[in-house]
Amino acid sequence: MQASPNRATVSDWPFPHMTMDGFLDARDYVALRGSFPPCPPNSGPTGYSRFWGDPEFSALLDAQPVWQRLFDWTQSQAFVDLCLAPFADVIAREAVVDLSHARFVPYIETRREKEQRFLAPTGLAPDQLYVRTDILQGKVGYERGAHVDHRRRAATMLLYLCDGDEDEMVGGDLILHAADGQALTVRPRHNRAILFPCINTSLHSVSRIESQRHPRNFVQLTVSSSVDLWEDERAGRLAGIRQALGRGMRRLVA
Numbered sequence: 001m002q003a004s005p006n007r008a009t010v011s012d013w014p015f016p017h018m019t020m021d022g023f024l025d026a027r028d029y030v031a032l033r034g035s036f037p038p039c040p041p042n043s044g045p046t047g048y049s050r051f052w053g054d055p056e057f058s059a060l061l062d063a064q065p066v067w068q069r070l071f072d073w074t075q076s077q078a079f080v081d082l083c084l085a086p087f088a089d090v091i092a093r094e095a096v097v098d099l100s101h102a103r104f105v106p107y108i109e110t111r112r113e114k115e116q117r118f119l120a121p122t123g124l125a126p127d128q129l130y131v132r133t134d135i136l137q138g139k140v141g142y143e144r145g146a147h148v149d150h151r152r153r154a155a156t157m158l159l160y161l162c163d164g165d166e167d168e169m170v171g172g173d174l175i176l177h178a179a180d181g182q183a184l185t186v187r188p189r190h191n192r193a194i195l196f197p198c199i200n201t202s203l204h205s206v207s208r209i210e211s212q213r214h215p216r217n218f219v220q221l222t223v224s225s226s227v228d229l230w231e232d233e234r235a236g237r238l239a240g241i242r243q244a245l246g247r248g249m250r251r252l253v254a
Contacts, residue, residue: 001028001073003082003193010086014178015203017196018086019186023159029191031066033161036217039137043111046142048215050135053108057135074133074221077104083155083223087197091154094199095229097126099154105130109224119152122226129154129223138172138216143208146177151228153198157221160188162214170210177203188216200230 002025008018024032037060039048050057052071061068073079080102084091091099107130113119114132124130149156164172164187174186174194179201186194196202209216 020193023193048137132222144206146205154223161217169212171207172209
């Protein structure tokens with residue numbers, strides 16, 4: 001699996017993130033998109049998903065070599081480094097765990113664990129990081145309110161295998177929120193990846209899908225520890241941001 005993360009630089013507003021278009025090798029992208037599987041009703045943010053550990057996930061990898069290659073690539077030290085390196089300064093400044101020598105470990109976080117605020121002891125060191133590879137579909141009615149990801153998450157990558165305009169999707173946009181009520185709206189585009197560290201200011205949401213021709217197909221790749229990596233200062237910060245959101249947002253579109 002080949003990717004081109006160097007085509008983009010880190011944007012600091014509304015919080016540190018990277019938008020990477022043409023992220024995967026074009027042939028790999030076409031193969032992944034053409035074999036994107038229907039996701040059964042399941043727990044998870046969209047209600048339709050395949051997670052590592054599901055029989056349907058394993059069946060997809062067995063049937064489609066391109067999905068096996070994507071999975072193998074994400075389950076690696078190289079992928080962890082790719083996700084953390086662009087944000088080394090902000091991670092060093094804000095993380096409560098030293099991730100300068102973070103090490104990849106293969107670990108399955110179950111569906112039940114994913115929904116828990118804290119994990120039971122795993123035996124992993126705080127800087128031993130694993131990668132969740134979640135295949136998801138957003139259908140009409142899907143939305144997510146403004147939130148930050150679990151405090152044990154180091155970084156999140158969203159890889160879109162759809163195009164909001166081609167699919168005549170009303171809604172379904174990723175919104176990155178600033179503390180003053182402004183926001184950046186990111187439209188799902190073919191082979192577009194969004195990457196950001198899960199710092200306390202990484203507040204994001206998804207606008208409600210009102211209509212669409214095809215599902216909002218995407219893969220969420222999450223680099224994670226088994227313990228909290230950030231101070232839990234969300235109560236004060238998020239209260240202020242949500243107050244600003246209540247006064248209305250000014251959106252910029254990417």
